[in-house]
Amino acid sequence: MDGRIIVITSGKGGVGKTTATASIGAALALQRKRVAVIDMDIGLRNLDVVMGLENRIIFNVVDAVKGKCKLKQAAIKDRRIDDLFLIPASQSDNKNVLSPKDMVQFGEKLRREFDFVLMDCPAGIERGFENSVAAADEAVVVCTPEVSSVRDADRVIGLLYARSITPKLVVNRIIPEMVEKGDMLSHVDMVDVLSIELVGLVPMDDHVLISTNTGIPLVLQKKSKAGEAFQRIAMRINGATDLPIEVPQSQDRFWKKIGSKLGLGK
Amino acid sequence: MFNGLFRKVRGNKTGSGEIAKQRLKFALIYDKLEISDDTLRNLHRDMVEVISRYFEIDQAAFRLDIHRSDDFSSLVVNTPILSAKRGSPD
Numbered sequence: 001m002d003g004r005i006i007v008i009t010s011g012k013g014g015v016g017k018t019t020a021t022a023s024i025g026a027a028l029a030l031q032r033k034r035v036a037v038i039d040m041d042i043g044l045r046n047l048d049v050v051m052g053l054e055n056r057i058i059f060n061v062v063d064a065v066k067g068k069c070k071l072k073q074a075a076i077k078d079r080r081i082d083d084l085f086l087i088p089a090s091q092s093d094n095k096n097v098l099s100p101k102d103m104v105q106f107g108e109k110l111r112r113e114f115d116f117v118l119m120d121c122p123a124g125i126e127r128g129f130e131n132s133v134a135a136a137d138e139a140v141v142v143c144t145p146e147v148s149s150v151r152d153a154d155r156v157i158g159l160l161y162a163r164s165i166t167p168k169l170v171v172n173r174i175i176p177e178m179v180e181k182g183d184m185l186s187h188v189d190m191v192d193v194l195s196i197e198l199v200g201l202v203p204m205d206d207h208v209l210i211s212t213n214t215g216i217p218l219v220l221q222k223k224s225k226a227g228e229a230f231q232r233i234a235m236r237i238n239g240a241t242d243l244p245i246e247v248p249q250s251q252d253r254f255w256k257k258i259g260s261k262l263g264l265g266k
Numbered sequence: 267m268f269n270g271l272f273r274k275v276r277g278n279k280t281g282s283g284e285i286a287k288q289r290l291k292f293a294l295i296y297d298k299l300e301i302s303d304d305t306l307r308n309l310h311r312d313m314v315e316v317i318s319r320y321f322e323i324d325q326a327a328f329r330l331d332i333h334r335s336d337d338f339s340s341l342v343v344n345t346p347i348l349s350a351k352r353g354s355p356d
Contacts, residue, residue: 054293055331058310060303092302213286 001034003111006118006237007136009160009167011152013123015144016172019208019218021120022050023227024140026217027234029084033115036075038087040132041122042097045089052079052215053086062090062097065106071113080220085114095127100134107135116237125159133160139167140199140237145174145185154194168199170233175204176250187247200233202226203248295332295339306330313343322348 008021018039025037038061039047048054056076064074064087078084090097110117119136122128133139139160143153153169160167171187178184187201205226211218218227225248236243310330317323329344 049289049293052289054289054296057303058307063303090303091297092300092304210282213282213289215289 001112001115003034003114003117004138005107005110005136006116006138006140007121007132007165008118008140008142009121009129009132009156010123010142010149011125011156012149015142015149016202016208017123017142018047018050018120019212020140020142020170020172020202020230021118022047023218023230024234024237025116025118026078026081026084026219027231028116028238029078029081030219030231031234031238032083033238034083034085034113035116035118036085036087036110036114037118037120038110039089039120040128041120042089042093042095042128043091044122045091047120048076048086048088049215050212051086051217053088054215057088060090061087062093065098065102071109075113078217080217095122095131098127098131100130103131103134110135125156129156129159133163133165136165139165140170141167141196142170142172143190143194144172145179145187145190147185150185150190150193157194157196167196169194169196170200170202171198172202173204174201174248176248180250198245199236200229201245201248202229202233292332299332299339301332317345319351321350324348 008017008024010017021037025035029035037047037051039045040061041047042062045060048057053076059069059074061074063069064071074087075085076088078086107117119132121132141153141156141160143149157167169191171190174187175184179186187198191198203225205224207221207224208218208226211221211224211227218224219231221227229246229248232243232246310328313330314323314325314328318325324346327346329342331342331344333340333342
């Protein structure tokens with residue numbers, strides 16, 4: 001195999017990197033790809049709880065990188081989705097136990113075992129970021145429609161370009177009603193400011209919290225708009241590049257549209 | 267209020283918030299004790315080894331958990347026993 005390593009990053013914390021990693025990873029595995037998701041937030045692991053695999057950890061990414069265990073031993077198989085594997089972070093080390101050079105070597109091993117490897121990058125642009133990016137071929141930048149998030153995304157995009165990686169953008173937590181009222185940055189504004197290619201738009205969705213509460217993948221929750229959006233993102237990453245990007249819409253707007261089609265005023 | 271009433275009508279189903287709380291309790295026990303994955307792994311290996319001297323056990327199904335009641339944490343070992351070994355181990 002000659003897998004692709006994709007880093008999921010943002011600069012700012014709390015914008016949905018871990019949810020995006022878990023969801024895109026699960027969606028790719030459902031499309032019959034062999035996928036590893038790796039928690040690179042050494043010392044503050046969370047991808048394990050989000051995926052409901054916190055009780056299965058025996059080895060972690062530091063063990064695997066340092067050769068304390070085999071790659072296969074550190075890769076925990078998902079409970080519900082075949083072909084999805086989690087390599088958890090170590091909780092007792094700090095980010096300096098790994099180096100970008102270690103990660104490049106580790107990346108070679110990963111590429112041989114998996115079709116897709118998603119690196120869940122920690123917030124910030126220090127060592128954890130360096131380690132997460134070191135082996136990556138591609139990058140997805142997650143950004144919410146907030147000034148702080150967009151500013152940090154811009155900084156990270158610059159750092160990725162400096163490493164010859166052309167990132168793609170996921171806009172997360174869009175509230176269509178607010179965008180329509182003009183009280184939230186639209187994805188068009190964000191693409192304009194960041195001048196970067198879009199790979200998907202994800203609406204704000206209560207199912208995200210329910211998914212992390214229960215540890216059941218978002219993409220398996222029926223009727224989750226965010227889950228559907230992440231599935232389409234995974235399809236685009238997996239080669240369906242001409243799949244149109246759906247813009248999240250408010251219910252209100254939906255009825256107005258139907259109304260106008262029926263010729264019922266504005 | 268209506269939420270509570272609604273929940274009663276539905277038969278007091280546990281919401282995902284309650285599941286989150288239960289899962290967090292377990293996760294935080296491990297974090298607070300600051301047991302490294304290394305320690306846990308060694309303990310796991312040693313216990314399997316000791317028990318295997320006396321019983322034939324299903325090593326893959328062997329489970330090591332830490333539970334917490336109000337005042338203390340406890341180590342709970344759960345393993346299917348396939349058969350007892352005959353004779354003394356020595």
